[in-house]
Amino acid sequence: MDNYYSFEPVEKPQETVIDAIPEKILISLMYRPGMTFNELWNKKGRSNRFAYHVKKLQESNLIKKDDQGKYKLTTKGKKRVAYLESLTGDRCELPIVAVIILVTDGDKVLLYERAKEPFYGYWGAHGGKLRSTNYILEQARESIKKETGLECDLELKGLFSAKTYADDDIFYGHQLFVLKGSNPRGKLLKSTKKGTHRWVKKDEVSKLRILPNIPHLIKIIDSERFRWIEADRFQKKDTFSMKIRKDITL
Template identity: 30%
Template sequence: MAEHLDSNYCQRCGQALEQREFEGKPRPTCPSCGFIVFLDPKVAVVVLVSDGDRLLFVQRGAEPQIGKWCFPGGYVDRGEQVEAAARREVREETGLEVEITGLIGVYSLPSNPVIVIAYSGEARSGELIPGTDAEDAGWFEEDELPELAFPHNVKIIEDWEACC
């Protein structure tokens, strides 16, 4: 049986998968039909919502990094448009409706199979209320940020200041 797989069996014929080298990398491969599995990264979105000199953050209510702060965001659902996912995540985590005002950047780490797409946005309506997966939500001055959950949060702020 192949190790470190999302699935141990071929989705085409049901045969147990094996690790075989393909294009210089070990890949889960079906020894029966030859189907090669490419383990795709997840796509996530975050929104840097600004209000003057204040930035919106949510305090994480779940691991990883429970209790630390990050931008509202989460995974894009299959079939969902990326900007729609960004607006949905802000609404779910903060109660606010936002207008996406720009693309800040796209981020990834070799150690984590997630692609993070960061947008800038502005709150248009709603009441700031933390969602069920957040301990808290709040506005912070740029020079008084809370303890951030992820290293790429700092890079996103730097890129936002440079571009938007």
């Protein structure tokens, strides 16, 4: 239960919350800042149990009590409620928002063979989740340097939106800002914990065991105009396929 109070929405996957009292407290203070203990408790359930959760929320710096004995959300608490459904208190199922960078050098593109799940053994492009402290180009610059050792000129070329299904159940959703990296500089790392890197000719990419969106990401970076692709990806046992829903040039 105490894992609830160390929730970090940017870094950790969502967890199942068994006890709804913390959410009820946070939601109450979201709609009505400045409530007393009795107003929050409203004589529902055991007071000592309710007091335990109030104390834990205070210790976790999610709520605070002012000089008048009234409780309010802290800055951290306000950030926390942004990840809750305001009517139910359930944690929002948010898409993964990330940058993906295809670094090019002439007719070659830099890919890597994934050495981690999901999609272990598939070839993909480099990138990283977009942190709340970074803008798009900042995240792309940071991710490509960390993953490959390279620096390059970056240009935002499009958006790739996808839902990924595993055995017919939705796995997760992606919103990917697609960037083209050109004029690569520095020494390429041979590999990292995430996988092994390789320069691949664009017309030979299909010979690899690639993630199905890679050819479409290459189309995005090669397009003269901003391009938005929306697709459904399907993984069943050893097969991975994709169906394009929209392909729009803006």
